[in-house]
Each structure stands twice: as structure tokens, then as C-alpha cells.
Amino acid sequence: MAVELVKGNDALLRGAVLAGCRTFYGYPITPSSEIAESAAALLPQLGGTFVQSECEVGAIQMVYGAASAGERVMTASSSPGISLKLEGVSYLVGSELPAVIIDIMRGGPGLGNIAPAQGDYFQVVKGGGHGDYRLIVLAPNSPQEMCDLAMLAFELADRYRNPVVVLSDGFTGQMMEAVEFPVPVTSIPPKDWAVRATPETSGNLINSIRLMPEDLEEHVTALFEKYASIEAAEVRYEEVQTADAELVVVGYGIVSRLLRAALARVRDQGLRVGMLRPITLWPYPSQRLAELAETASGFLVAELSTGQMVEDVRLAVNGRRPVAFHGRYGGAVPSVDELVKAIEAAYPAEGRSA
């Protein structure tokens, strides 16, 4: 396969196409608009559908319609646009519809700015929409992963009949790197639950209304049994030099790239520091973090927020080790120097003497 220099947002859309997605509904917003622009350029040529909707709510509900018919379908937006879509996301979950939603995060709250941020962890990973539900959330840290995780997103969405979010940031979306595009998916498993106005599907029902409390409770219980199976099978993460680590740094997306550079520096200074990078933000690598709490003496979490994912690290570590935090926000990004200092400050005293 040839290697190409590609922008993260474009790599993501091409990954979606390789996964068999031919249907895109979206609305312009910086810094995610290139995904829609790529879809507008590519999908009609492949016999697919690109629609620029009249608003974000329209886009996610068009996704609902296409997903009901069994199409591999996606939408893409950025933070305030995702906030608008969350009602639709809850409906997708309630009706167990597979769909892929891209969030190229920018600075908030409010209008904020268009600079890269990770302030959407709560609204995407912890819910945001109404009701009890989980979304599978994938966090790429390079244009290559924008492509690969977009492909994985469609596979997981179909397998579990649940929306999947690719949660990225303005940096990863906008930067260009070498990407090796995989071979296209050639067979998509049939969706016998879909509604296509055919005799075979006329008995199917796409629905999220369950008026009787017992019925709804049963439905949500079934959803959470499904989520338990996802937690058992789909946790993904990357570990770097954790075997002897006194301090484990945790960061996702673009922050993991910065942490990796800082890691090289502090290792040269003789500090035993490793990194755990969650690739799935839900299901979260909690169990692996709990194991690392047995061997490491401390943790440091870095995010482009005031501290959102750090709560999941603290839950996993469960008070056994100190969990320090270093956050930049509002579109600001930590320098490697700054992260080195944060690592030095968080490095456990017993680690130094050992």
C-alpha cells in the first residue's frame, strides 16, 4: 500500500469510505468542516449520498433515518455542534441504531474558540444526552489512526448496534502526516433488523418509545448487559515503558504525542516513567490502570481541559496511589518542557531514592 501525506480530517473520511460508508450528513463548523468537504467530493462519485443539512439537529436525525435502513452512515461536527446533536444520539441508542459520529473538539464553553481542546470528554464519554446509555468512544492520536479508528468505528457500531464516537481534536484533525490506507472492507454483515420497505423487513420496528415502566426498565437492562459485553471485549490502549515505571502518565489523543516526547526526555534523566494511552475512552482501560497501581507509585494525567478524564483514572486507581493532574485549556497546549516539569513534580519521592 502506498503511503500518502494526508490531513487528519481527510484521512478519517477516507477511512470511513474504506469501511463501506457511502452516506454522510453534516453541517459546517470549524475545525471539522474538511470531513464534510471530503465527503462532498468523494461520496457522490462512488454512488453515495452527501447532504449538507440545514442544522446539526437535522444532520443527526438524517443519520437516524439512514441507520434505520441499515446503511453505514456518519456525521461529523465539533463541540457546540455535538451538543446540538446529543438528543439525536440518545434516540439512536434507544433504538439500537449503529452510526458513527465524529467530534473534532474545539475550545469551550459557549462559542469558545476554534483552537484544539479536549473539553468534550464529559459530554461524549459520560453521556450528555438524556437517559441511561453508553457510547463507544475511540480516541485517535494521528492521521493514521483517524483512518484506522474510523474503520473500526463502523465495525463496532454494527457489531453492537450502538453509536460510536471518534473523539478527536483540532490538532489531530488539521495536521498532516504519512498515512498508509488499508484495503477496503468488502463484506458488511447483513442487518436483518433494518427497515427497508420490503416484505422481509415489514415486521421490523425501529423504536425508542416504551411507555410502560417495566418495558423500559427491561430495555435499559438489556442495553447494559450489552455494554458489559463491550467492556469485556473492546478495551483498547497503548502502553509505553510501563514495566518498570514508578510514575505512569496518562493522556489521550494529541496529548499522548506530547507526553511521548516528554517521556523520552525524563527517561534520559533516569526517571522511570511510563505511559498508558487509552484508545477506547469507553470502555475505559480501568482494569489495566488498577493493575498498574500495584506496581507504580504514582500517576499523572494530562489533558486539554481542566480535568475530565482524570476522574476515570482516579476511579480506577481508587485512592491507592496519588493521581496528579496537568491541564491546559481554552485552546492552549502544553509544551514538552512544561510536561517534563509536571512529570518531575509528580515523580514519587520513593522512586527517586530507589
Add this chain to the structure above:
Amino acid sequence: MSQVMIKELVPRRELVDPGHLACPGCGAPLAMRLVLKELGEKTIVVLPACCWSIIAGPYPQSSLHVPLYHTAFETAAAVASGIRAALDVRGDTDTTVMAWAGDGGTFDIGLQALSGAAERNEDFLYVCYDNEAYMNTGIQRSSATPWGAWTTTTPRSQPQGTKKKDILSIMAAHRIPYAATACVSYPADLLEKVRKAKSIRGTRFLHILSPCPPGWKFSDEQSIEMGRKAVQNRIFPLMEVEDGIRWRFTMETDGDRVEPYIKAQGRFRHLTDEDMVRIQDEVNARWEYLERMVASSP
């Protein structure tokens, strides 16, 4: 036309500073400058996401000498309704609330809030400065983009395939007291309409064509000429509608051919001679419709 002194026509006060952040040749700051000259300092501007979110400049640096509210994309008319209500409660009836939105925030995502406010006949002026696409996010189509135009989401292989939404008729259908079109290329007509709108209570709607050099693909110095052409070839007729029923042209036009206008803009570069005929036919048909509306007005 009788002779008019410019200094009598255009108020001297300047409520928009130079040094704003618009692109060279942009029609949008000119539109704001003219409108605020007429409305004066007792004006509150309500601004959803649009090019003007940037043009206004980051606080505390502002290119405007009037208060400015940045709002969510879909909410200009709703926020303006709230501000109006608050001013009324405080007994301030002489401050003008002006929602100032682009075509995306008006024709597309903001239409629901605008329709609701117009139905309630909220007492504000709503100005849509129309540059015919989402220019601030990088030239994506809107429902104000003309048929056949290139944008980044309507590539040349698949150019805009629908007609521009008739927002004036939509607003007139709400039976609001005043709805009008204007263009920065005709400041006297624009100022007269703002003056009239200011004197009326209830929902007033002004649709201003605002040529965009980078989005339409023409050179910076041609903005005023583009606006003039669009008016003279009847692509963008200057008119007003009172109470949704009294339609009136405010400017005589020669009915020039559309072709020189279309050919002067890179966004239409891919269009064929057949496309040109189609656009001309469409413009003629809409003009006849408008003439019927004017002729049947009480």
C-alpha cells in the same frame, strides 16, 4: 434622479471603526457601517456565529461602538427577543435591538427562531447580510447559495443543485410590518430602508446582499460593481413589503443580462451556455412573480 448631497444623505457618525478583521473588499463591514449610521448609538447588536463574529474583533478590542452579544448559531432571533423583553421591562423603549446574522444563521439553522419571533411580532430589526454561503467556516453552501455555484461542499463535479431560498417571501408570509431587500452598492436605498424600519414597531427584516471576494472568486476592488450588477440584472431586486401584502420595487432596473455577472465570478466558472440560459429564465420568472405581487398590492 434629483440631485442629493451625500452629506445630507449619509449620517456623519461612525459606529464601525477601521481596523476591523474583514477580508479586503468584504461587503459585510460596509453593510454594518451604513446600518449603524442610521440606527445610531442606542443600538444593541445580537450576533450569532457568522463572519461578523470575527470581524467585530476580540474583546476588549471591538470595531463597534455599540454593545454586542455573541450568541449560539441558531438563536439570534430568540436572544434578541429576550433582550427586547428585558429593555421593555426596564422602560427602555428607544434602544433598537438588532439581530445581525449571515445567510447560514438566517436561511438555515436560525430560521426556526426567526419564524417564532416573527410570528410573535417581536419588536426588533433582524438584518441578514447575505454572502451566499458559510464563508467564515471556509465557503460551504447554504440555502442562500445560488443555483450552479461552486462551494467546498458543492464541488464543480456536483455544484449547487437547488434554487436560492426566497427568504423575503418567507418573511412576508409572516405578515410582519416591514421586510425589505438592500445592497451595499446602493447606500441611499439601504439607508432609507433602515430609517423606515427604525420608525416602525414590531419585527422588521432587512435582507442585504453582501458580495464576498474570496467566496465568490472575484478581485477585491469589484465588490460594489458585483452588487450593482446583481441589482441591475434582477438577480437581487431592491424592494420592500409592508405588512406582508404591500409589495413595492424601490429601484428601477434595466433588466441587464445575467451573463456578465455570472462570468465575472470564479464560483460559476464551470457553468455552460445552457446553464446561463437556465439562470436567465429563472431570474425572468421570479421578476414576473414579483411584478405580479407588486401589481396586486393594495
